[in-house]
Amino acid sequence: MLKHILTKGTMYKGARSLTSSTSQPSSVVNLKTFITDEVRKIENWWAQPRYKEIKRPYSALDVLKHRGSLPIESSRYAFSFQAQKLFKLLKDKFEKKLPLHTLGVIDPVQMSQLARSKELEVMYLSGWACSSTLVGTTNEVSPDFGDYPYNTVPNQVERIFKAQQMHDRKFFLEKVEGLTNDSTTDYLKPIIADADMGHGGNTTIMKLAKLFAEKGAAAIHLEDQMVGGKRCGHLGGAVIVPSSTHLSRLVATRFQWDIMGTENLIIARTDSFNGKLLSSSSDPRDHKFIKGTIEPGIKPWCDRLAELENLPTVTSEQIALEEVEWYSKHQVFTFDEALQKQVSQTEYEKYLKLKNEQLRDKQFLSLKEMKTLAFQASPTKRIEFDWDAPKTKEGYYLFKGGMEAAIERSLYFAPYADMIWLETKTPDLQQAIWFSSKIHETYPHVKLVYNLSPSFNWSAHGYNKEKLKSFIWDLAKHGFVLQLVSLAGLHTNGLSFWQLAKSFSKDAMKAYVDQVQRPEKLENSDILTHQKWSGAEYVDSVMKVLQNGSSSHTLSTSGDAFTENEF
Structure with a gap:
């Protein structure tokens, strides 16, 4: 396999172990020996408890071949330690059935305030917030359609x-x-970030994963939506990709991090609970x-649409009305639903029996296999089923989203991810418990994620x-260990500033003192x-070191002109 590089006498500089941080690179060694040693180190790394439940469809040699000749320890990333910290937190909370709950932040100010809360041990960064409040290289803000440059988040x-x-x-x-005895503040809380749908094919996803890792994220989540068809999980019109496509994204992300020798965590999110469109029928796992x-x-x-668009006098309003009429007139069904409407109950029950027998040996059946079983159950009837007729203008298939689809997809994704995220329509505890029970029947170790979304009108869902x-805490008892209010920072930012702006326009500095300075002092806010x-003061201390004491009086930031002495 590597015959061309394992020529006798080929020499190479060795690298240190993945877990070593003190030993020096070895002397020049034979490349074949180096490869054998490094592959063993990678395999030993994967054998650690951290990766006990993770599946990889590639080998340690595949990782080594694509790593390059630079010793792996030459690029020890700070975020890898953050990832280890996050993994330990998740493991501990999951075992104790406690939540690791947090708030979404949008800037360093909010980060620093969350850091002072002992109970909130991680922080979240939302793609929605970045899309709507930040400017990337295009200097644009927009809704959460995933159409911003992929380096924005x-x-x-x-x-x-x-x-x-x-x-x-x-x-x-x-x-x-000795200037503080604060033992609760932790400014290095792991960052969990939104990677949307990966923003491209596998090579783009690898680049994105690399960026997130290099820039400080301990974990990212990837959702099974289509590039170009991405929507916020609480908007309509989202397009789901085939299960195999999202599996490739998860594998590409893990492979990139394995190449880098880092331990970042992958959250596989499914939006199939709300999904109504599928980009392709290529994966038989989705056929049902x-x-x-x-x-x-x-x-x-x-x-019909092509005919309408070719008419010189037709308007967009007329096309829209005819589209609604077409889908109202022609009902659509999954294959099983279609079959049940066209055969007797006895024949349908025979089909289900044959189907269940097949599913003992495999996880899913393709449309062709389902049609074969339908013919065996009802050989005298012609079964009508056309999933191409109702396809959208863009070529998307109509998809029956819901809990069954979300569970099946999550079970496909679980072996390749560290956590599973179910995106829901409502904050439904019983629904979440049901999802958890089905996932944990197969994978009891799987840690779950819940979006405590501000898109929900919590007061309207019967919660006292x-x-x-x-x-x-009720969710955490069922394995939903990571829970987050994704846009908490956005909403608190808008609310507090609006309240100040409204009052300041009338009461001027009285409003500022009453609504900002006095509460800051009362709450012991470091801001x-x-x-x-x-x-x-930190920079002042650095300057004193550099100046060797000289000008420490005249250049001190805490001199006579330092107005914060007033506080």
């Missing part, structure tokens, strides 16, 4: 992570110099959920104060002294 991760490091250095200096018509000789909607307070918060 990684760049915000880097901004947050560098701010974490700055505040951590400042805080560490204060502790060393694709809808078709049962009337013979129907003119496909796309054919006690149930609202216990919801997170009250924003110069100190920003690290001015």
